[in-house]
Amino acid sequence: MSFKKETPLANAVFWAARNGNLALLQLLLNSGRVDVDCKDGYGTTALMVASYGGHHECVRELIMQGADINRQRETGSTALFFASQQGHNEIVKLLFEFGASTESRTKDGGTALSAACQSGHTKVVDTLLKNGANVHDQLNDGATALFLASQEGHVTVLRQLLSSGAKVNQPREDGTAPLWMAAQMGHDEVVKVLLLRGADRDADGKDGSTALFKAAHKGHFKVIEELLKFSPSLCLLNNGSTALHAAVMGGDPKTVILLLKANADPALPNQNNELPEDLTKNDRILRILRQPMLSGGS
Structure with missing residues (x-):
């Protein structure tokens, strides 16, 4: 976290909050010469800084001194957002005790839940869900918390969200579904869970490619194995090609x-009438493609 320098006293408050120096923080706040909600040019407050750093006692002191728990930074981030993003579950619980809201959003539509899911903080996710965080909230680009967890490969978080009613096939605005993204990133365990929970194996993105196509192109062997258990299309896709291509x-x-x-x-050509063998000069792959009985051999 970066912040702009302000008055010397405000800077001292930020320093104390950032470094967990409770004694200095109390001294400054009790002097009556500095506002507990003093902020820098980005709108950063000491409570946000302490929450980001995981300094529980400093956070409690700031709250008891009257800090605005739900104040938003210029970016829209709150103390809860920062604590969730960094995985500080005890601070998240403390903020909820004093009325933290799960509804605040950053400029890109991010919430405390989306931040925790993207970072894989399972305990924080559990606390947020128990305190009313909405699993259906989306970023401005349409990405859900489930999408972010799938993208980053956080299987436990994925299961938490699905158990809380998250939609397994909810795509981003560009049509990219969680399964497609997980397959592209090579997260085979995520792919497995999504498929078992009803993910559409053949959902395609705006480019017409499917999860199998992306995994095949990236060479994600284990992902392909999981996808093949659910009989995805091996035929010509909406992008005019096949997974084999x-x-x-x-x-x-x-x-x-x-x-x-x-x-x-x-022997199935793509939309340009090219066979898979036309797309490579790799001798080993060419030999493999030209073995007509491979499917029944080794």
Whole structure:
């Protein structure tokens, strides 16, 4: 966290809050010469700084001195947002004791819950959900907390959100679904959980590619294995290509073999009338593609 320098006393308050110096903080606040809600040019307050740093006693002192718990920074962030983002669960609980709101949003639509989910702080997520955080809130680009957890590979958080009613197929505004993103990032355990909870295996993004296509192109072998258990499309997709084309372009022979064993058709051309073998000069992959009985062999 960065903040602009202000008056010497305000700077001293920020320093004490940032470093967890309770004695200095009390001295400054009790002097009557500095406002407990003094802020810098970004709107940062000492309570936000102490919450970000995880300094429980300083946070309590600031609250008892009358700090505005729900004051927002220029970016829209609050003390609760910072404590959640950094995984300081005891501070999150303390803020809730004194009326912290889960409804505040940052300029990009972020909430304390989205911040905690993106960072994988399971205890904080649990506390937020118990205190009314909305699993259906979305960032300005449409991303939900579930989407963010899927993107970052946080399986436990994912399960928490799903158990609280999060929608497994809710896409961002660009059409990207949690499964698609998890597959692209190579998070096989996330992919497994999403599929078991009803994720659409063939949902595609605006470019027409599916989770299997992205995983094949990236060479995420374990992700592909999980997806194949749910019989995703191996045919021509809305992007005019197939997962096998993607695997060939990705250049991983193991991925190509895996798809062929799942009955991907090496004789199926893409929209440009190109066969998978036309997209590579890799001799090993070419040999694999030209073995007609591979699906029944090793």
